[in-house]
Amino acid sequence: MEFEAIPGVGQKTAAALAELDDPETALETGDVLTIAAAPGVTDGRAAAIARGAIQRRHDDPGGFLATDRSKSLYDDALSLLQERAVTTYATKRLETLYPSPRQSRINEVRELVDRALSHEPDTAVLDALGGVEPLESPSGLRVRDRCLATADAEQYAKAKSKMPELSAEVVDDARDIDELARSYATVFVLDESFAGIDIDGDVRILPDALDKPETVVPERLLSVFATNRDRIMAAAEVHRLAGLEPPCDLDALEDGLSRVDDDGTIVGDDELRRLEVAVDDLDAAVGTAESVANDYLRDAIKERNVTIEGQDFLSLVEQGARVDSLLARELDEDFETAVKKSRTHLTESLSLAPEEAELADRIFDGDPTFPINRREDAVGRLKNELTAARDRRATSLKTELAADLADLRGPVDQLVRNALELDVELAIARFGRDFDCVMPAFDDPETGFEIRAGRSPLLDVEFEDVDPVDYGVEGVTLLSGVNSGGKTSLLDLVGLIVILAHMGLPVPAESVRLQRFTELHYYAKSQGTLDAGAFESTLKEFGDLISGADGRLVLVDELESITEPGASAKIIAGILEALDTQGATAVFVSHLADEIREASAVDVAVDGIQATGLVDGKLQVNRSPVKNHLARSTPELIVEKLAGEATDATFYESLLEKF
Known part of the structure; x- marks a missing residue:
């Protein structure tokens, strides 16, 4: 690409x-x-x-959202979707949905929506999704008991790049490899030329080692599973609860995850646990065994009857008197018993294997003496042996587990992605259900739009309390109506439905038919009369709009506020004439509908949001515009109300005649 x-x-x-x-x-x-x-x-x-x-x-030219208000409505629509997403991934993924004039793109998203609407959002699934995130790549992993060795500079550079977790060393001959074998538990030699060398230690000639990371450095794969354990388990739970077909055996996956701790340590193996405890507790166990021997021997000395009293004998010994021969003659049997007790304690407390126990026996080996002292060199040898056995066992288990999990690496990626994509679909499904949505029908031979029982989710009231609106437009139309009658809200609803439809998404209505528009131009109400410069700029903007307006939807809210009413009516009439000639669809909200219609050289349809009266000072409004009807204004309704209530209504009736 x-x-x-x-x-x-x-x-x-x-x-x-x-x-x-x-x-x-x-x-x-x-x-x-x-x-x-x-x-x-x-x-x-x-x-x-x-x-x-x-x-x-999709060869999409972009620019469907042609004005700031159009973009703002899109942001509102996107927010409604994102509020229903659980994961960060879904929130960001939804941002790739955008309104397009291309049928191929609309159809592509509608396929996603078809899948989405087949789901029944479930609280348990949504809760499980809360633990799902994209898999994280662990960083900073270092393995210090193994190294890679090669005599080739290019191979050395490749080893440093492909396996940064291990040290890479340059060697010239077998002597260099022998030296490495003394420093590392395992040396992987990458050169076939060293095959057959006889070196003590774990030296493996493995030319393809860089292609077998799960064998050479299984910690890499295990760290991925360990780091992402909670995310993977959450994704597995989502599959179970949602009834999704998993890409792997979930029981086997969870069994593998149970064998590795959060830091990548192997768990659940009794032998490895025994060795780990033995290494960690060795020094303390030796100290205790030493105390066991000396306590026994001390008691034995106290009870002995020799040439001198036992207590005096003990005092001499503790003062360092040379009594080796006396100990050998008088306490030989007790000394052997004390040593045996210390060895037994050490072997049993550390659960030592027979060959390890033989090394442990040497710790308290030697001539009779008191106090009995450990042999530090023997302790060191036992510790080295236990440590090496522990590391060998851990590496063997890691390699075995990595081999088991290697085949699950790709499926786990898919498992997590399935769960994340389900969240995208559930957000769409929840949007559709929350706002009683329906899939719109595109009818390209026709022009304009037709909305039945549309309800806006953008209003500051509960959605179920929103009055449904029917409205359809072909060509250019003026929309009249009382203040606070819902004209702007209706434009917002039309704009929102058109945006959602062109995103390929369901829309909040009972039914919608519309053409595929090329662009949406929505102009919000201006705040006050514009100065000369701003007025000129606005006219230029509409001049650019009219050029090539075929296929565009234009929504304009009270453009007359940009300048004086008389001039506004003429300007709007001219814009509508040009849009009509271009074959655009347009809805202009205006309080100057009569004046604009009179100034226009073409027939301009006028629809009206009709107020049915005033009740306790509040307007009663039919929110669905009446076709080909100029709506009465709020002042007219108030005058009409006063005329009906006054004893002498002559004045109010004369005012009514002015309307």
Whole structure:
């Protein structure tokens, strides 16, 4: 894939993307978090890159959201979806959904939506999703009991790059390898030329070692599973609860995970645990065994009747008197018993194997003496033997477990991705259910839109309390109505439904039919009359809008506020004439509908949101516009109300005649 061909991707970003393991798949699937792992790419930038890749794939020109208000509505729609996502991944993944005029892109998302709407959101599944995140790559792993050795400089550089967890050493001959074997538990020699050398220690000639990481450095794979244990277990639980077909045997996976601790240590093996305890407790056990022997011998000496009293004898011994011959003659049997007790205690407390017990026996070996002292050299030899046995056992178990888990590495990636993608689908499903949505129908031979029982989720009331609205438009239309009657809310609803439909998503209505629009131009209400410069700029903007307006949807809220009412009516009439000629669909909200219609050279439809009256000072409004009807204004309703209530209504009736 040519990364720089993606809209918005320059040379620097393309180089960053190239550093990813599989950038093509990430871009193809819209994997925002993987793209964000590229150097210097933020989450927001990653979503933009993913959208750019999608646009390129569908030959999408972009720019559907042509105005600030259109973009703001899209942000609102996206927020409604993201609020229903559980994982960070789904939140970012949803940002790759955008409104497009391309039917291929709309259909692509609708396939996703079809899957999404088949799900029934379940609280237990959503809770389980809370523990799912993309797998994390462990960093900083170092293994110090093994090394790689080679006489080839190029192979050395490759070893440093492919296996940074191990030390890599350059050797010239067998003597160098022999020296390494004294420093490392295992030496992996990468050169076939060293085959047949006879060296003490664990030296393995393994030319393909760099291609067997699970054999040479199983800690790498185990650390992935250990670091991501909770995420993997959560993903497995999601599959069980949601009834998803897992890509691997979940029982086998969980069994493998149970054999490795969070720090990558092997657990659950009795022999390894015995050796670990023996190494950790050796010094303390030797000290206790020494005390056992001396306590026994002290008691024995106290009870002995020799040429001198036992207590005096003990005092002499403790003062360092040379009484070796006396000890040998009088206490030989007791000394042997004391040593035997110390050996038994040491062997039993550390659960030593027979060959290890033989080494332990040497710790209290020697001529009779008091106090009995350990032989530090024998303690060191036993400790070295136990440590080596522990490390051999751990490495063997790690290699065995890594071999078992190696086949699960790819399926685990898929397991987690399935759960994360399910969250994306559930967010869409929850959106559809929460707002009673339906899939819209595109009817390209027709023009405009037709909404039945549409309800806006953007209003500041509970959704179930929102009044449903029916509204359809072909061509250009003026929308009239009382203040606070819902004209702006209706424009927002139309804009939102059009955006969602072009995103390929369900819309909040009973039914919707619409054409595929090329762009959405939504102009919000201006805040006060514009000065000359701003007014000129606004006119230029509408001049650009009218050029090539075919297929566009234009929504405008009270454009007359930009200048004086008389001039506004003429300007709006001219814009509507041009849009009508271009074949655009447009809805202009205006209080100058009569004046605009009179100033226009073409027939302009006028629809009205009709107020049915005032009750306790509050408007009663039919939110669905009445076709071809100029709605009465709020002042007219108030005058009408006063005319009906006054004893002498002459004045109010005369005012009514002015409307």
